[in-house]
Amino acid sequence: MPLKALSRQEVDARLAELPGWSVEGDRLTRAYDLGSHLAAAALVGDIARVQDELDHHSDLTLGYRTVTLAVNTHSAGDAVTEADIALARRVEALASGHGAT
Numbered sequence: 267m268p269l270k271a272l273s274r275q276e277v278d279a280r281l282a283e284l285p286g287w288s289v290e291g292d293r294l295t296r297a298y299d300l301g302s303h304l305a306a307a308a309l310v311g312d313i314a315r316v317q318d319e320l321d322h323h324s325d326l327t328l329g330y331r332t333v334t335l336a337v338n339t340h341s342a343g344d345a346v347t348e349a350d351i352a353l354a355r356r357v358e359a360l361a362s363g364h365g366a367t
């Protein structure tokens with residue numbers, strides 16, 4: 267079933283349960299601080315595996331001690347959809363397990 271763009275109200279309702287996530291432009295974004303470069307790199311690897319599992323991929327940036335994601339759904343015209351929300355929920359669980367703040 268094709269993914270449809272969520273309204274701003276629908277996105278905001280879901281973000282209420284995703285602290286730290288926000289909409290910047292047309293993308294869902296989140297930045298995590300891992301405290302060290304290697305810890306940040308380890309989280310990137312786990313996120314990449316989940317993204318391949320879901321077949322849904324963010325722009326993922328590894329910084330000095332940070333991991334930043336920005337994502338929307340290309341097949342829905344670069345809009346935020348349930349697939350982006352599902353990815354955000356999985357990433358939150360991963361990040362928590364890595365001790366990210």
Ligand SMILES: C[C@H](O)[C@H](O)[C@H]1CNC2=NC(N)=NC(=O)C2=N1
Pocket residue numbers: 321322323324337338339340341342
């Ligand atoms: C062929 C493959 O299933 C598609 O290109 C997937 C890959 N990952 C994706 N990631 C994102 N963010 N949006 C998509 O529409 C998308 N489509």
